[in-house]
Amino acid sequence: MIFNSTFLFYSVHLATRHQNSQITNAKLQEACKRKYLSCIPPLNLVTSSKCRTHLSTTDSIISKQFQGQHGRAYLFETVVNVEEGPSEERHMTTGLHTVKDIHCSRCRSVLGWKYEKAYEQSQRYKEGKYILEKQLLTDVN
Numbered sequence: 001m002i003f004n005s006t007f008l009f010y011s012v013h014l015a016t017r018h019q020n021s022q023i024t025n026a027k028l029q030e031a032c033k034r035k036y037l038s039c040i041p042p043l044n045l046v047t048s049s050k051c052r053t054h055l056s057t058t059d060s061i062i063s064k065q066f067q068g069q070h071g072r073a074y075l076f077e078t079v080v081n082v083e084e085g086p087s088e089e090r091h092m093t094t095g096l097h098t099v100k101d102i103h104c105s106r107c108r109s110v111l112g113w114k115y116e117k118a119y120e121q122s123q124r125y126k127e128g129k130y131i132l133e134k135q136l137l138t139d140v141n
């Protein structure tokens with residue numbers, strides 16, 4: 001069977017939705033590498049709701065109990081295809097933190113922030129981790 005790039009592109013999304021086992025992960029990886037800067041295996045994908053760029057996976061979610069600028073936000077272990085803004089100190093409900101806003105490498109929209117440093121000992125687990133605003137992501141349960 002010949003897979004052209006259009007077919008493969010749609011297959012990525014079909015497989016994400018229906019977990020179509022007939023399409024192998026290798027073919028999907030090959031397909032999305034043509035389209036995105038970094039490629040995430042198709043299952044449990046978290047993408048930007050605006051431009052569909054791959055951002056992370058549901059496996060990478062550390063906590064869903066965060067508050068962003070637009071409501072609920074999630075803390076992620078790893079995020080790809082984002083660029084970091086300058087470091088800023090921010091007073092949050094959990095104390096002072098040094099953070100960097102993160103924006104989508106593709107459409108440039110701000111998606112959340114990365115924790116560089118937490119000054120309270122109890123908040124140190126957030127260092128190096130990322131906040132993504134739920135409203136800006138494709139459906140994550």
Ligand SMILES: [Zn+2]
Nearest residue numbers: 048051104107
């Ligand atoms: Zn984007």
